[in-house]
Amino acid sequence: MMAVIDGTIANVALPTIASDLNATAARSIWVVNAYQIAIVISLLPLSFLGEMVGYRRIYKWGLGLFTCTSLLCALSPSLELLTLARVVQGFGGAALMSVNVALIRLIYPQRQLGRGMALNAFIVAVSSAAGPTIAAGILAVASWQWLFLINMPLGIVALLLALRFLPGNQYASNARRFDVRSAVMNALTFGLLITALSGFAQGDSWELVAAELVAFLVVGFFFVRRQLQLAVPMLPLDLLRIPIFSLSVATSVCSFCAQMLALVSLPFFLQGVLGRSEVETGLLLTPWPVATMLLSPLAGVLIGRVHAGLLGSLGMVMMAAGLLALAMLPAMPGDMDIVWRMALCGAGFGLFQSPNNHTMISAAPPQRSGGASGMLGTARLLGQSSGAALVALMFTRFGDGGTHASLLLAAALAIVAAVVSGLRVQRRPVSQP
Template identity: 70%
Template sequence: MSAISVNDGLPVPQRYGAILAIALGITVAVLDGAIANVALPTIARELNASPAESIWIVNAYQLAIIISLLSLSFIGDMIGYRRVYQCGLVLFTCTSVFCALSDSLTMLTIARVLQGFGGAALMSVNTALIRIIYPQRHLGRGMGINSLIVAVSSAAGPTVAAAILSVASWKWLFLINVPVGIAALCLALRFLPDNPQKSQGQRFDIPSAVMNALTFGLLISLLSGFAQGQNGTLLLVELVLLLIIGTLFIRRQLRLPFPLLPVDLLRIPIFALSLGTSICSFCAQMLAMVSLPFYLQNVLGRSEVSTGLLLTPWPLATMVMAPIAGRLIERVHAGLLGAIGLAMFASGLFALALLPNAPADADVVWRMMLCGAGFGLFQSPNNHTIISSAPRNRSGGASGMLGTARLLGQTSGAALVALMFNLFANHGTHFSLLLAGSFATVATVVSALRIRQPRSVHG
């Protein structure tokens, strides 16, 4: 491996191989957070699970990532991002086979938890690796590519699932990861650079890691338990534990010189506001993407493939709009771009909630396009703002917070879908979409509040 400096990045041939290794790994890791959504009704039937129970196929993966993301990012600072990323690829690829071989909901849930730890290893260090791969003057290009991959992969699950399900069973939703994972691992072994220097004086704080896992685990368990209608006493106990452990966790982070959860960054107003809009937007996206397949298949009687194709305009519109938004951020304030994009997003979600009783394909398609275009216009500038508003030496912490916010929003959205289906059995999708539109509306207002903030606190 050739020597590199922090600012010079990799030479061009090696840079392309390295960014391709990142792109392939992140694509499958993010994609697997949503790829099972289209097939959830089918998987639920085959594994004898209810629609609400089947949400755990999505939730288990997201939960495993959110409780381990920050810890793995911290470990990457200590032992090297390259090593964490390569281990993540191995674990992710092997557990994808485990998912495909599952013959019960319990077995598939366990497999998805293990797969989530592999995905977390990939997501925890990808931005840190990009900072090493790209020269400082071209770092924005690398961040732009990464933001586009994450945004499109988050929304493209139904499209990819439709293509796979048109020729194979749901098990191939997971088996398809194997050749991609092997290809990414070969590229990672050959092209990924090691850290120019390991962190000095940084020690992994085990109590912080435990409290981090417990805090986010209890939060998601509380949301899911409430959605599933669990015993009120158990929920109350979880709430009390969450408040106690969460408070101790945050107080500990504020005292540490190298905090696992960089809560001090929330003191930067535009950072905190941007993080809030990210949580709300991904929660709204997940509410729509998880609930719509049940409506399209169980109410309208569409096939899995037809369902996936009807959801395809969303990621296509995001793919078109995200690069445009990336260029607009140089001239237009991210708060204004975000407010416009989120207003479009909210309008599309409310329009989906108000679909006629027997909608034509066109009725669904234009609404999905509006959602995707609005989401794409908002997401890239928002991610750029989160990273650039933090001090340069805290970019890793900002990246970890960005990933945590996205996953917290997605996991909360999936749990809220289960709540809507339990409360409104025959109209779960309708109320999920109304709730999604409400989250997007709140995010629109929060994004507009950023307009008076400086465009970038740290260049």
């Protein structure tokens, strides 16, 4: 929960952070981007390490690193040092995310895995959407530094619990070798992709963006070619050959991109156009995570009774309807005009996420749970990073109409996710012992 929340908790406070650290608004966005990029480039290598040395070990080290660097973030006297601390914090967060789902598969018996995946999806979905709400609550009583300091006591308690209760990995194999070249190529591939998206969105020169895209394509080509030669690839191409797994990955990317488009753009509308305070903005965004919280357990109960493809499609159609309703808000909306629309979005997202994640992890062989877990996190972060970059593009392209354009694009992506999810209805998941 801490690792996911920290991806969005600073969004609401960016204007305050920029002012305190004497930075421009454009530069302050790197407080969010640095964390996201660090996670994206390290998720797959860390999940591979988890399959080698054990998921429990990677989780413990990641939790310790995340907790310590949270203190460094709070104590940073400049934007440059805060950004650097956020990069290292991102590596700790990536260690947690990379093996989290794999650990859940070890903890829960197969017959109860749906319940475990529903709980995990509930935590991830609520955490993704609740960052602004939690930030608003903290900022109402404390400075922005407490957005990071709050991780210290929580991280210490979590580390003590991890040392006591997390299971070992019966599938860990020290016989595997960590391919450093693949790890470097993985970082370059995903790093160049996210950097190019961000640069394009923020108005960098066409020459620079084109160079980054060309470098991404070249490095990505050799990265994929190398993975095809490996028996156990770092980029889980063996899992992506499973149709229902690859469809679930595509659906996840679209859904999180749509969510990020809405949750990053709406604060600008609520504060800049409607004149709401930071606290009011956080409270008006709260119905999204609350509705997700209520629907995720229901989705967990329905796993195995209703096809995951149908549940996913229904959830994404509900989310698309909510996003379109937000895009058509009246000029001076009341609180309830915003609340029910946010709740509809959150309810649809909650109905979608649990079945989708359960399908992904169940389609992978047990010994490849780490790869599936890493890919699940990578899909989510790619969607979120792309969504954040697209918000910047919408504001660059449409100015004050950026929020409206972002919501329409988010609705379109939710509809695409609904269609792709429906394609899974004719596919049968691979049953695992």
